[in-house]
Amino acid sequence: MSVALLGCGVVGSQVVRLLTEQADELTARVGAPLRLAGVAVRRPQRHPDVPADLLTTDAAGLVSRDDVDVVVELVGGIEPVRGLLLTALKSGKSVVSANKALLAEDGAALAAAADESGADLYYEASVAGAIPLLRPIQQSLAGDRIVRVAGIVNGTTNFILSAMASSGANYTEALEEAGRLGYAEADPTADVDGYDAASKAAILASLAFHTRVTADDVYREGIRDVTAADIAAAKALGCTVKLLAICEQVDGAVSARVHPAMIPRSHPLASVSGAYNAVFIEAAAAGQLMFYGQGAGGPQTASAVLGDLVAAARNRVIGGRGPRDTAHAALPVLAMGDTHTRYHVALDVNDRAGVLAQVAGVFAEHGVSIATVRQEGRGSGNGEAGRDADDGAPGPKDATLVIVTHSASDAALAATVDALTGLDAVRGVAGVLRVEGLGRPVTELGGGS
Ligand SMILES: NC(=O)C1=CN([C@@H]2O[C@H](COP(=O)(O)OP(=O)(O)OC[C@H]3O[C@@H](n4cnc5c(N)ncnc54)[C@H](O)[C@@H]3O)[C@@H](O)[C@H]2O)C=CC1
Numbered sequence: 018m019s020v021a022l023l024g025c026g027v028v029g030s031q032v033v034r035l036l037t038e039q040a041d042e043l044t045a046r047v048g049a050p051l052r053l054a055g056v057a058v059r060r061p062q063r064h065p066d067v068p069a070d071l072l073t074t075d076a077a078g079l080v081s082r083d084d085v086d087v088v089v090e091l092v093g094g095i096e097p098v099r100g101l102l103l104t105a106l107k108s109g110k111s112v113v114s115a116n117k118a119l120l121a122e123d124g125a126a127l128a129a130a131a132d133e134s135g136a137d138l139y140y141e142a143s144v145a146g147a148i149p150l151l152r153p154i155q156q157s158l159a160g161d162r163i164v165r166v167a168g169i170v171n172g173t174t175n176f177i178l179s180a181m182a183s184s185g186a187n188y189t190e191a192l193e194e195a196g197r198l199g200y201a202e203a204d205p206t207a208d209v210d211g212y213d214a215a216s217k218a219a220i221l222a223s224l225a226f227h228t229r230v231t232a233d234d235v236y237r238e239g240i241r242d243v244t245a246a247d248i249a250a251a252k253a254l255g256c257t258v259k260l261l262a263i264c265e266q267v268d269g270a271v272s273a274r275v276h277p278a279m280i281p282r283s284h285p286l287a288s289v290s291g292a293y294n295a296v297f298i299e300a301a302a303a304g305q306l307m308f309y310g311q312g313a314g315g316p317q318t319a320s321a322v323l324g325d326l327v328a329a330a331r332n333r334v335i336g337g338r339g340p341r342d343t344a345h346a347a348l349p350v351l352a353m354g355d356t357h358t359r360y361h362v363a364l365d366v367n368d369r370a371g372v373l374a375q376v377a378g379v380f381a382e383h384g385v386s387i388a389t390v391r392q393e394g395r396g397s398g399n400g401e402a403g404r405d406a407d408d409g410a411p412g413p414k415d416a417t418l419v420i421v422t423h424s425a426s427d428a429a430l431a432a433t434v435d436a437l438t439g440l441d442a443v444r445g446v447a448g449v450l451r452v453e454g455l456g457r458p459v460t461e462l463g464g465g466s
């Protein structure tokens with residue numbers, strides 16, 4: 018079995034290492050030797066560990082070689098990779114890729130090319146790194162009905178949020194460290210602005226709900242605006258802040274969203290820290306399943322790539338093909354405004370008579386039911402007159418109102434926040450975060466200090 022490798026960075030270099038170190042075992046498992054036919058890179062001089070006769074800068078030439086059976090793509094990004102992989106698949110070569118950005122943007126074209134030629138298209142490493150997740154969804158749960166897939170699917174942002182929560186680490190330093198450890202994407206805005214997690218959510222929703230979902234169908238918010246104050250507010254409520262990907266089937270439609278949220282500290286996802294990922298799957302017959310492991314990193318991701326490579330090579334040895342992607346359900350995608358969850362809203366207000374009633378009135382007008390309200394004094398001490406924020410003149414004491422709602426639609430909450438900012442007594446919205454129980458009742462919320 019002849020393998021062409023495209024890209025030899027954090028993950029690709031580990032694939033080369035494992036292919037070399039485990040050559041005999043892999044041969045035994047596949048039923049034929051796995052031979053590296055070539056390694057396409059941008060700068061050959063940067064790869065002293067790869068035999069020089071394998072290195073090439075001509076990826077298109079490598080992909081078109083007749084002797085290549087499987088193309089392993091670890092470059093990332095959309096072009097030129099899309100063209101290279103379509104060429105490979107159309108000519109009957111199997112493809113293994115970790116490229117969630119491409120699969121979430123144009124997985125349909127790749128799957129169609131694979132179907133046309135009868136080649137395999139595997140991408141286990143594209144979601145949640147080392148964790149076997151796509152294969153269980155596509156194969157082990159193929160006889161069940163999945164209703165929800167939700168969890169932490171980005172190692173970089175989980176690493177940053179964990180560091181901010183546990184040691185008060187600075188956001189920028191934590192991001193730099195994630196880059197040094199090989200977790201972050203080439204352009205780390207893909208991680209912090211939620212694009213990477215949105216691509217993964219699109220892949221998960223597509224496979225779980227047998228519907229083509231692209232990254233553009235996924236609602237996306239990243240962690241850039243999560244502040245130390247948000248993390249402290251979560252702590253006060255017995256919660257922690259995580260970047261979640263949530264894919265659900267709701268009333269015959271698919272909902273897919275990525276955003277930071279507070280989750281109760283007692284929830285198993287709350288203790289997932291560093292570059293670890295964890296994903297819950299809820300299926301009609303199986304009930305709840307949890308998948309946990311390292312979501313990023315060179316050797317970890319290479320493990321998933323090698324698993325796919327062995328599967329694709331085995332199929333070719335026996336002359337078969339693995340399961341193909343199915344989109345037979347073709348469900349519509351639910352607008353974010355129609356999804357329901359609970360919210361934590363912190364408002365800076367003038368602490369004077371009637372403000373609480375005014376604020377509660379705005380929530381009621383928009384049909385958003387309040388579960389709990391807590392008032393925190395701020396600035397001047399108890400009972401003293403405060404200073405007006407605008408002109409420094411003595412004024413009503415500032416306070417923060419912390420409100421946790423019952424479940425409400427995203428559209429109703431957005432309209433509520435909009436109307437609240439128009440109240441004279443509201444000086445500003447200090448923070449709005451969704452609160453998720455992830456299939457479990459959010460029982461302990463509303464306590465705190
Ligand atoms: N690093 C990680 O923890 C994980 C990465 N992935 C995915 O794996 C893929 C690779 O990621 P990394 O190894 O981290 O990236 P990387 O940036 O370390 O490696 C990519 C390599 O591809 C090379 N390259 C760029 N354009 C090329 C071209 N036209 N021809 C040949 N080589 C080219 C670059 O020079 C670089 O060495 C990406 O799709 C990424 O999203 C997936 C899961 C985890």
Ligand SMILES: N[C@@H](CC=O)C(=O)O
Pocket residue numbers: 143144145146170171172173174200201202208213312313314
């Ligand atoms: N940048 C990604 C790498 C794995 O997919 C992440 O941090 O999760």
Ligand code: NA
Pocket residue numbers: 141142143144145146147148149150151321
């Ligand atoms: Na995986």
